[in-house]
Amino acid sequence: MNQHYDIIIIGAGVSGCAIARELSKYDAKILVFEKDEDVCCGTSKANSAIIHAGYDAKPGSLKAKMNIRGNELMTKLAEELDIPFKRIGSLVVCTDEALREGIEELYNRGIANGVPDMKILSCEEVMQMEPNISDDVVCALYAPTAGIICPFRLNIALAECANQNDVEFKFNTPVTKVTQIENGFLIETPEGELYSNAVINAAGCHADEIHNQVSANKLHITPRKGDYMLLDRSCEGFIGHIIFPQPTSMGKGILVTPTVNGNTLIGPTAIDTDNKDEAPLTSEGLEKVVLGSAKNVKNLPLKQVITGFSGLRAHEDGGEFILEEVKDCPGFFDCAGIESPGLTACPAIGEYMAKLVADKLSLSKKQDWNAICHDVIKPFELPEQERDQLIKEHPEYGRVICRCETITEGEILDAIRRTLGARSLDGVKRRTRAGMGRCQGGFCSPRVMEIIGRETGISFEEITKNGGDSKILLGRTKDES
Amino acid sequence: MRADIVIVGGGPAGLAAAIAAAKEAPELSILILERDNELGGILNQCIHNGFGLHTFKEELTGPEYAERFEQQLVGHNIRYLLDTMVLNVASNQVTAVNSNDGVFTVDCGAVILCMGCRERPRGALNIPGLRPAGVFTAGTAQRLVNIEGYIPGKEVVILGSGDIGLIMARRLTLEGAKVKAVCELMPYSGGLKRNIVQCLDDFDIPLLLSHTVIDIKGKERVSSVVIAEVDGSLKPIPGTEQEIKCDTLLLSCGLIPENELSRAADIKIDPATNGPIVNESFETSVQGIFACGNVLHVHDLVDYVSEESSRAGKSAARFVKKNEIETAxxxxxxxxxxxxxxxxxxxxxxxxxxxxxxxxxxxxxxxxxxxxxxxxxxxxxxxxxxxxxxxxxxxxxxxxxxxxxxxxxxxxxxxxxxx
Incomplete structure (x- = not known):
């Protein structure tokens, strides 16, 4: 592995992959290191999946600028990369007359930040838009440019696009040490070492550790845990917009939102922890999610919960995105402290960071860059004739493997065979939704394992949930051994 | 495609309904649509015995019990399609997909819903903790062991005392695994008495009533679970926590009738059973659509499923023949x-x-x-x-x-x- 790259990116979350895609427009040898087995394994996989309008962040801050620009760029990006994205609009709901001023304050901040088309709605207007809104509603800030997205597809598609434009990816490879040397950097990993002219640190919750190896100006990131609950698609239509409470110093609060796939998502909590790698759900957290969501929305069908999950936000002490070349380490670029609105901001972060790095290395643009990338073909989302033709030509698209989400063998094969394809149950799940439905993989996981084994040659016993030691099986039965 | 009666699902309910309908009206054509690659449904993975005591007056294994019914298909006007997923149901038309026929519709005179049930997954139970590999529903584990031939774990804790969980406690013990405890949230078991005796007591596996799992540990694979006793309102009692080292947590916490197709067909569902509301003929609130087996309500014995489904099949046949069933x-x-x-x-x-x-x-x-x-x-x-x-x-x-x-x-x- 003793090679030389122009740019090393550490971390294959949405930020790292968005930067990788932007930099793939240039003539440069680029490698992305990821400690986990796949893209989208950290903060990017467990969040609210919201494209924020941009009224939250302080005017003039990087968070505000990146939010607004990211929101603007998202429509085109979603088209180019075939990402499910819907601008359904958000409502920040005020349920206490005494706090009405807060809504006006948010509105003014939104105006200062450049959020288009916002409106403060009366109680009646809100009730008309959302019949299940709390009876206590006083008024709400409506922002039509807010939207919902598939965070998995966003991250995966950014990586696929970067990869098809010659960016290399190395999974299961944590960067253990970065050292500045003459004319560049020495990067050490358990797999060996290599050299690079520039390093981009997009290591999420671990970005401070990487940064602090090369700089005297220390960063400190606190993993801020958030618990969520996901309701079955049978609740589709229960709510039509993203419903936020009024924000606090800990964040935007517990929201209720539809997802692009018709589920309803509630959460998150916000609890500072000291564990960057594990985010356990807690019963207190789930209780808070239930109580918090009930403040703004009534009659939530909580019996329809199909799963709970927890994510970590990378909160830097300064509370601001850090997007810059490190002053005492030229050639080393931080993309750190990317908490909310990081998902929204990622296209803007990619654009901004790529420009910094390209200018630094005086990179020139490629002639043949390809912006387009296609999602896994979903037969049941195609027009009838196309669907029938597809199944005729590829019968595997007529074999349903995941019953709950109606996912076919064809889709699973595509997820495995495509560029940077899935190698684990979770990898297949994030690319196809197989196992994401109401039975949570109870029926389909053994079948998906068979398909992974058949396609990749990984033995049945070695197949994992999400890489590492997360094996599903621990041996053969007495009859078979 | 056309059939007089379409049966959605070829498990024990679908098979019994088909045979009874065919016997009642040999002139009718009957089509079973099965999503798996063989008939028999969940019986195929139930290799233990105890099936058929009522129906055949003998003890059969699950696959044997299914086979008795499959043999009876021969000689009747019953066709079946495997690997075929039904997408939509109405009283006179069923839409399905498979790899040979693509998406196709079957015009029919009646439909019998026999989709069975699914297990309540971890997420629906709101169990706190991490999300490592090694958490399975009991039925998934049963499939891995009995169909695929692999063991999901060596040191096992089971949450819930549903019958499949009890059966798997014994099955995994026979495979050399150590089942450390079965925890049941309620003060009574959710399974049959005979399974408690034959699957737990006989193997010295403790059944801890009024206990639940309050934490799952292990980043990649389960490394332990924390259990605790619960009070009268089912809340964990502080001070009763106990950490049990294990690599696997099985869940046997209830079965949910699979009524997504029924709901989409606007069939009225009983919130107590999560199955369709039916009358004496097993007809749902939508005329011409019948339901039986675990999609209707969760049964403890397959014999009752067969008996009930036979009556549903017969009613559907009489409905199609007209005038032999009184309507609303x-x-x-x-x-x-x-x-x-x-x-x-x-x-x-x-x-x-x-x-x-x-x-x-x-x-x-x-x-x-x-x-x-x-x-x-x-x-x-x-x-x-x-x-x-x-x-x-x-x-x-x-x-x-x-x-x-x-x-x-x-x-x-x-x-x-x-x-």
Whole structure:
């Protein structure tokens, strides 16, 4: 592995992959290191999946600028990369007359930040838009440019696009040490070492550790845990917009939102922890999610919960995105402290960071860059004739493997065979939704394992949930051994 | 495509319904649509014995029991399609997909829903902790062991005392795994008494009633779970926590009838069973669509599934032949669940359609000792039967004769009263 790259990116979350895609427009040898087995394994996989309008962040801050620009760029990006994205609009709901001023304050901040088309709605207007809104509603800030997205597809598609434009990816490879040397950097990993002219640190919750190896100006990131609950698609239509409470110093609060796939998502909590790698759900957290969501929305069908999950936000002490070349380490670029609105901001972060790095290395643009990338073909989302033709030509698209989400063998094969394809149950799940439905993989996981084994040659016993030691099986039965 | 009766699902319910319909009306064409690659449904992975004591008066394994029915398909006007997923159901048309025919519709005279049930997954139980590999529903583990030939774990804790969990406690023990405990949230077991004895007691596996799992540890694979005793309101009692080292957590915490197709067809669902509301003919609120087996209500014995499904199949055949089944205009007697009764199947009776007896199946809301099963017609006591023990894990039934029912005008009430 003793090679030389122009740019090393550490971390294959949405930020790292968005930067990788932007930099793939240039003539440069680029490698992305990821400690986990796949893209989208950290903060990017467990969040609210919201494209924020941009009224939250302080005017003039990087968070505000990146939010607004990211929101603007998202429509085109979603088209180019075939990402499910819907601008359904958000409502920040005020349920206490005494706090009405807060809504006006948010509105003014939104105006200062450049959020288009916002409106403060009366109680009646809100009730008309959302019949299940709390009876206590006083008024709400409506922002039509807010939207919902598939965070998995966003991250995966950014990586696929970067990869098809010659960016290399190395999974299961944590960067253990970065050292500045003459004319560049020495990067050490358990797999060996290599050299690079520039390093981009997009290591999420671990970005401070990487940064602090090369700089005297220390960063400190606190993993801020958030618990969520996901309701079955049978609740589709229960709510039509993203419903936020009024924000606090800990964040935007517990929201209720539809997802692009018709589920309803509630959460998150916000609890500072000291564990960057594990985010356990807690019963207190789930209780808070239930109580918090009930403040703004009534009659939530909580019996329809199909799963709970927890994510970590990378909160830097300064509370601001850090997007810059490190002053005492030229050639080393931080993309750190990317908490909310990081998902929204990622296209803007990619654009901004790529420009910094390209200018630094005086990179020139490629002639043949390809912006387009296609999602896994979903037969049941195609027009009838196309669907029938597809199944005729590829019968595997007529074999349903995941019953709950109606996912076919064809889709699973595509997820495995495509560029940077899935190698684990979770990898297949994030690319196809197989196992994401109401039975949570109870029926389909053994079948998906068979398909992974058949396609990749990984033995049945070695197949994992999400890489590492997360094996599903621990041996053969007495009859078979 | 065209068939007189389409049966959605080729498990025990679908097979019994098909055969009964064919026997009732040999001239009708019957089509079974099965999503798996073989008939028999969940019976195929139930390799333990104990099936068929009522139906065949002998003890069979699951696959043997299924085979008895599959053999009866031969010689009847019954076709089946495997690897075929039904996408949409209406009373006279079913849409499905498979790799040979693509998406296709079947025009039909009646539909029988036999989709069975699914297991309640971890997410729906809100169990705190990490999300490592090694958490399975008992049925998934059963498939991995009995069909695929692999063991999911070596040191196992089971949450929930449903029958599949109990069966898997024994199965994994026989495979050399150590089952450290079965925790049950409720103060009583959710499974059959005979399974507690044969699957736990015989292997010295402790059943911890009023216990639940409050934490799952292990980043990649389960490394331990924390259990705790719960109080009367099912909340964990501080100080009773106990960490158990294990690599696997199995869940056997309830089965949910799979009624997504039914809901999409606007069929009325009973919130107590999560299955369709049916009448004496097992007809749902949508005329021409019938339901039986675990999609209707979760059964403890497959024999009851077969018996019930035979009646549903017969009714569907009579419906298609017309005039042999009275439709909604006839007098409907309501069956009410009284105290101590969680649900009844059926919910209404049209006496004109009864050939002989009416079987009302029901489950209790809790454990009752030395109590009585009461049946009232329009408020007047008809049955007062003593029963030593009634538990939610075992289905109960009362049988009413047709001539008795003639006396009833509006309402039958089934209840359980303390002695």
């Amino acid at each position: 205009e006839t007098k409907n007697i309501r069956i009410q669940k009284g105290s101590g009764v969680r649900y009844t199947v059926p919910c209404t009776v049209r006496i004109a359609n009864l050939e002989d007896d009416l079987i009302i199946r029901f489950r209790s809301t809790g454990v009752f000792k030395d109590s009585y099963i009461d049946v009232q017609f329009d408020g007047e006591q008809k049955i007062h039967r003593r029963k030593q023990i009634i538990t939610p894990g075992e289905m109960e039934q009362v049988i009413l004769k047709r001539e008795e029912l003639e006396q009833c005008i509006d309402e039958i009430t089934v209840s359980i009263t303390e002695g």
